[in-house]
Amino acid sequence: MHTARQEEILARARAAAGKAAAYGEDLDLNSYRVSAATLPYLNDPTQLAAEDRARLLAAGVDVTGSDRAGTFIQINQSVVHCGVAQEGLEVLSTAEALEKYPWAEEYWWRAVLPDQDKYTAHVALAPQRNGYFIRALPGARAVYPLQACLYLQQEGAVQDVHNIVIAEEGAELHLVSGCTSAARVKHGAHIGISEFYVKKGARLTFTMIHNWAEGVAVRPRSGTVIAEGGLFLSNYVCLQPVRTMQMYPTAWLQGPGAVARYYSILVAPPGSSMDVGSRVVLQAPRTRAEVVARTLTTGGEIINRGCLVAEAPEVKAHLECRGLVLAETGVIHAIPELLAKVGNVDLSHEAAVGKIAEEEIEYLMARGLSEDEATATIVRGFLNVQMMGLPPALQAEIDKAVEAGEKALF
Amino acid sequence: MLRLENLTVAVGEREILHDINLEIRPGEVHVLFGPNGSGKTSLLGAIMGFARYRVVSGKIYFQGEDITTWPIDARARLGIGLSFQRPPTVRGVTTRQLVGVCGRGQVEVEALAEELNFRDFLDRDVNLGFSGGELKRSELLQLLAQDPQLVLLDEPESGVDLENIALIGRVINRLLERDVVHREGKSQREIRRGRRKAGLVITHTGYILDYLNTDVGHVLFEGRLSCVGNPHELLDCIQKLGYEECVRCSIENATMAGGQGNYAHGTAGRDSGAGTGGRG
Numbered sequence: 001m002h003t004a005r006q007e008e009i010l011a012r013a014r015a016a017a018g019k020a021a022a023y024g025e026d027l028d029l030n031s032y033r034v035s036a037a038t039l040p041y042l043n044d045p046t047q048l049a050a051e052d053r054a055r056l057l058a059a060g061v062d063v064t065g066s067d068r069a070g071t072f073i074q075i076n077q078s079v080v081h082c083g084v085a086q087e088g089l090e091v092l093s094t095a096e097a098l099e100k101y102p103w104a105e106e107y108w109w110r111a112v113l114p115d116q117d118k119y120t121a122h123v124a125l126a127p128q129r130n131g132y133f134i135r136a137l138p139g140a141r142a143v144y145p146l147q148a149c150l151y152l153q154q155e156g157a158v159q160d161v162h163n164i165v166i167a168e169e170g171a172e173l174h175l176v177s178g179c180t181s182a183a184r185v186k187h188g189a190h191i192g193i194s195e196f197y198v199k200k201g202a203r204l205t206f207t208m209i210h211n212w213a214e215g216v217a218v219r220p221r222s223g224t225v226i227a228e229g230g231l232f233l234s235n236y237v238c239l240q241p242v243r244t245m246q247m248y249p250t251a252w253l254q255g256p257g258a259v260a261r262y263y264s265i266l267v268a269p270p271g272s273s274m275d276v277g278s279r280v281v282l283q284a285p286r287t288r289a290e291v292v293a294r295t296l297t298t299g300g301e302i303i304n305r306g307c308l309v310a311e312a313p314e315v316k317a318h319l320e321c322r323g324l325v326l327a328e329t330g331v332i333h334a335i336p337e338l339l340a341k342v343g344n345v346d347l348s349h350e351a352a353v354g355k356i357a358e359e360e361i362e363y364l365m366a367r368g369l370s371e372d373e374a375t376a377t378i379v380r381g382f383l384n385v386q387m388m389g390l391p392p393a394l395q396a397e398i399d400k401a402v403e404a405g406e407k408a409l410f
Numbered sequence: 411m412l413r414l415e416n417l418t419v420a421v422g423e424r425e426i427l428h429d430i431n432l433e434i435r436p437g438e439v440h441v442l443f444g445p446n447g448s449g450k451t452s453l454l455g456a457i458m459g460f461a462r463y464r465v466v467s468g469k470i471y472f473q474g475e476d477i478t479t480w481p482i483d484a485r486a487r488l489g490i491g492l493s494f495q496r497p498p499t500v501r502g503v504t505t506r507q508l509v510g511v512c513g514r515g516q517v518e519v520e521a522l523a524e525e526l527n528f529r530d531f532l533d534r535d536v537n538l539g540f541s542g543g544e545l546k547r548s549e550l551l552q553l554l555a556q557d558p559q560l561v562l563l564d565e566p567e568s569g570v571d572l573e574n575i576a577l578i579g580r581v582i583n584r585l586l587e588r589d590v591v592h593r594e595g596k597s598q599r600e601i602r603r604g605r606r607k608a609g610l611v612i613t614h615t616g617y618i619l620d621y622l623n624t625d626v627g628h629v630l631f632e633g634r635l636s637c638v639g640n641p642h643e644l645l646d647c648i649q650k651l652g653y654e655e656c657v658r659c660s661i662e663n664a665t666m667a668g669g670q671g672n673y674a675h676g677t678a679g680r681d682s683g684a685g686t687g688g689r690g
Contacts, residue, residue: 359498362460365482366492367512367552374483377511381502381535 005105009114013124016115023303024246024275027217029122032158032189039078045071051183052151058404059178059211060397061149072132072148076159079130088140089173090133094162097133104133107164111195111223111252119191119219123160131161131193136171136202145174145207145394150192152181152216158189165194167202167230174394175204179218180211187215194222198230200255207394209401210238210245214271220247228255228284236264237401238274239383241300246275248305253280253287253315263385264293265402268300268330277305277335282315282345289317294385296323297330307337310345317346323353324382380406411436411608412457412560417468419449419456425466426452427633434560437605439586441619441641442612444630445653450612451495453630454562457610458492459485472560491558493549495565495612500536505548508536513555522554526581527574542569550581561585561609567618579621585609588623616645631656 002010020026042048045063048056053063056073065071070084070091079093090097097104114124132148152159167173181188190212198204204224212218226232232251251260262278280289295302308317323332336349356378364374383402386395412434419427427449434440444450456463457470459482470478477485500508509519509532523529526547537545546566553561563582570578583589587607590598611624619641627641629648636659637644647655 357498358461360500362482363494363498363500364508364511366458366486366494367508367556368483368486368514369511370483371481377503378500381500384502 003105009109009124012113012115013121016121017118017125019115019117019121021117021119021219021246023248023305024219025217025244025273027189027219027244029118029158029189032187033154033156034126035076035154035157035159037076037078039075039080041079042073042081045073045081052153055180055182055211056149056151056178058401059149059180060176060207060209060401061147061178065147067144068147069142069144070134070146072134072146073151074130074132074149074159074161075151076154076157077128077130082132084146086140086142086144088137088171089142089146090135090137091146092133093129094131094133094164095129097164098129104164107166107195107197109195111197111225112193112221116221120193120221122158123162123191123193126160129162130159131163133164134173134175135166136168136173138168138199139170140168141172142174145176145205148175148177150177150179150190152185152188152190154188155185156187158191160191162193163195164197165204165206166197167199167204169199170201171199172203173205175206176394176397177206177208178211179208181213181216183213185213185216189217190219192220192222194220196222196224196232198224198226198232198258200227201229202227203231203233205233205235205394207235207398208237209398210236210242211240212242212245214241215243217243218245218247220249222247222249224249224251224260226251226253226255226258226260229257230255231258232260234260234262234278235398236262236266236276237398238276239265239267239401239404239406241269241272242274243271244273248277248279250279250281251289253282253289254284256284256286258284258287260289262291262293264295265383265385266293266295266302266304267383268295268297268302270299270327270329272300274301275303275305277303277307279305279307279309280317281309281311282317283311285312285314287312287315291317291319292385293321294323294383295321295332295334296379296383297325297327297332299327299329301331303333303335305335305337306349307339308347308349309339309341310347311341313342313344315345317348319347319349321349321351321353322382324379325353325355326379376406411473412610413469413471414457415469415471417456417470418466419452420464420466421452421462425633427456429468430635432628432635434608434610436608437603438626439588439609439611439622439624440626440628441624441644442610442628442630443616443644443648446614448630449633450630451564454492454564454610454612457562458482458490486556486558489559490562491553491556491560492562493546493553493564493566495568497537497545497549499538501538503536504533505536505551506532509551509555512552513557517555519555523551525554526551527577543571543574546570546578547574550578550585553585554581559607561607563609563611565612565614567613567615575617576621579618582609582611582618582622616649619645629653629656629659631659
């Protein structure tokens, strides 16, 4: 029995089932299989095979759960583990949450539209509801980050997830989401819907580490709604190959004084194609935003978008796209956009794309570094984005991912 | 220690330094005067080996080696250190890391920074948002860690406020082993004679000479060394008569040397132990 709203969602999704996305290669979703097999639930995720554990760890997910407030693991289409270690925090599968809490529907397809494109439609029409539901109760403060893992293990399959994350009033939540595929997956797709809700005075840090493979297509669709005085901090790290990745997450700053920050670090090796951006809509007075992207190509293609929209007075936002082209065949296309719909706003952007400045290399060589050492030092510095307000453990996690990515570069 | 032999340097197709002959012996500090655009920074850049300064002819010898075609880092490792006039920003690399690199991990970064009153800047990205004076202190801090045999200083006083210029002068003297310190069993004269560190200092204003003892002055004019002498005398002359006066000297040089630009070698300050003599 569907409610009227559920019927409407399905109807809209059906109408959009063939709708190509505004950006990125148009994928043929029929070329992927939908996994029917249900994998067994693991009370203890350390029971996963060693090679799987290693893949998860490279995406920032530690199955031992040490220094983590909770863990969620989905493999293909099955939730295999769901656990929480701190009071005031909830980790459920989305299916379970929708069953348990009738009010959860209020957070279902509100920050992302089911008919945005064929990918959102695909997830809306999927027979089962996958993904995680993570919530910090009012005033709860997560000491350690929660971790969620979306693992594509089956060759030729499409994985779909629909996540909901809620930081209730005054809560503080850090979530690390590691998305990765098994070494044997040569062809596969991941479609992820993520809806984030940051309530009054809450803080939510979302760190996504992507660790896909040469043959995987990825289409995340994310939206965040932030209330008065709330803070949303998004960190995105993708340093490993991916066949095609396209996303343009959007944050709506709806309450006065709300803040959104997006930091992204992208590396495109040959054969990788990424169309990644971040958009912030400043809808209430005194809201602020910062979007920072560092992109680097060693032969792949990166389109780096960014868009700031001011719809209320006294807002301030800055957009920064920096790109390094380290190969003759690489492409970086930076497209920063600013849109002011009212007066008394302050929007700015800064974009720079090119090779490493020879002046910087020579400067370091004059201090005794060889040309290769100087280049490596500059690249490491370029990718070293200190993300403000992160707990040290989380920054260490990001640094580790960046370090692992750098090893592949030199 | 450093010998430039008939050095001609071009940027692109344009020759900017012509037939330069210069020798700096161990323990000597030389000063390079010259109007804007005369080629002072280019000369230091050519000695350091920067790609944009192409040696057309002539040789650069350092520590007995012909380094004319050596890469920059090999020159640095052999003992040449340069304080940049306008150093670039290196994002994501902290000053602390870079000072560590300069000292090859063998130096106490905190203690060196304390000397330059620069500890608060150690965790900031290299040169990011630094003021003129902060840039100079950052450069000297790196050189202190690097401890080069030949110190090239490109306008070390530019942008430095009065409060810090004495500090800068003190650190440069230390870099050049010219700080006055008491050492048991050694007279000051012996200490002076034992100095090995050499320097080549570019100054536009000459202010730094109030804090730094130097031995030989040169004037670089339109890419040629047109004059040599006591640094204070030269500065005095430039301040009173301006660089226009150099035109006359360079014409005279050209006539005397048959257009070879071979300028008369002065004798001032050849005994580094004797000090500059001309001060005050």
